Amino acid sequence: MKTVSSRMESIIVLYDMYTTFFPKVIDGFTEKDAKKRLNTKANHVAWLTGSLVEERHELTSILGNKQQQTAHEIFKDHKGIQDEITYPSLDSFKHDWIKISPTLKNILLNITDEELDTPFEMMPGQTFSIYELITFTTYREASCIGQIALWRRLLGYPAMKYD
Secondary structure (H helix, E strand, O other), rough: OOOOOHHHHHHHHHHHHHHHHHHHHHHHOOOHHHHHOOOOOOOOOOHHHHHHHHHHHHHHEEEEOOOOOOOHHHHHOOOOOOOOOOOHHHHHHHHHHHHHHHHHHHHHHHHHHHHOOOOEEEEEEEEEEHHHHHHHHHHHHHHHHHHHHHHHOOOOOOOOOOO
16 A cells, blocks of 8 residues: 555554454453453453554544544543453454544555654653654554463463464
8 A cells, every 4th residue: 555655654564464463362352351460460451452442543533533432431541450440342342443443544544744743742741743653652552462462371362363
């Protein structure tokens, strides 16, 4: 696929990989296992999954197409894991992922260099370019998918299938 900005070419390759890895990495998890933390403070699969979906929606919104996942209230403002919350099903997160991914991809394919260079205030006193935000979000997707892949093994599931 051709991108408007050449800087986005490799990002799109990664984006497509993570788009397909997401449903594969959560495949087969029971809802009970998705909420296990194995007596640690680690983020469980349900939180990691919802957080990934939230960040795709957040990036889409920042780039001009306001959308929210079904579980937005649980994850808005980058909320960490909450022990007292009943997290939605992985199927619900998967549905929202499938819905948002083509919209965000279209935006990323068509973003211009000028738009990529636009400053974005991540938090008070921390300004990044939109390009830096996109690259950070891309890195974070790899990290979260990797954590879910590790949970697969820790909870006795087979490794993620790449086919």
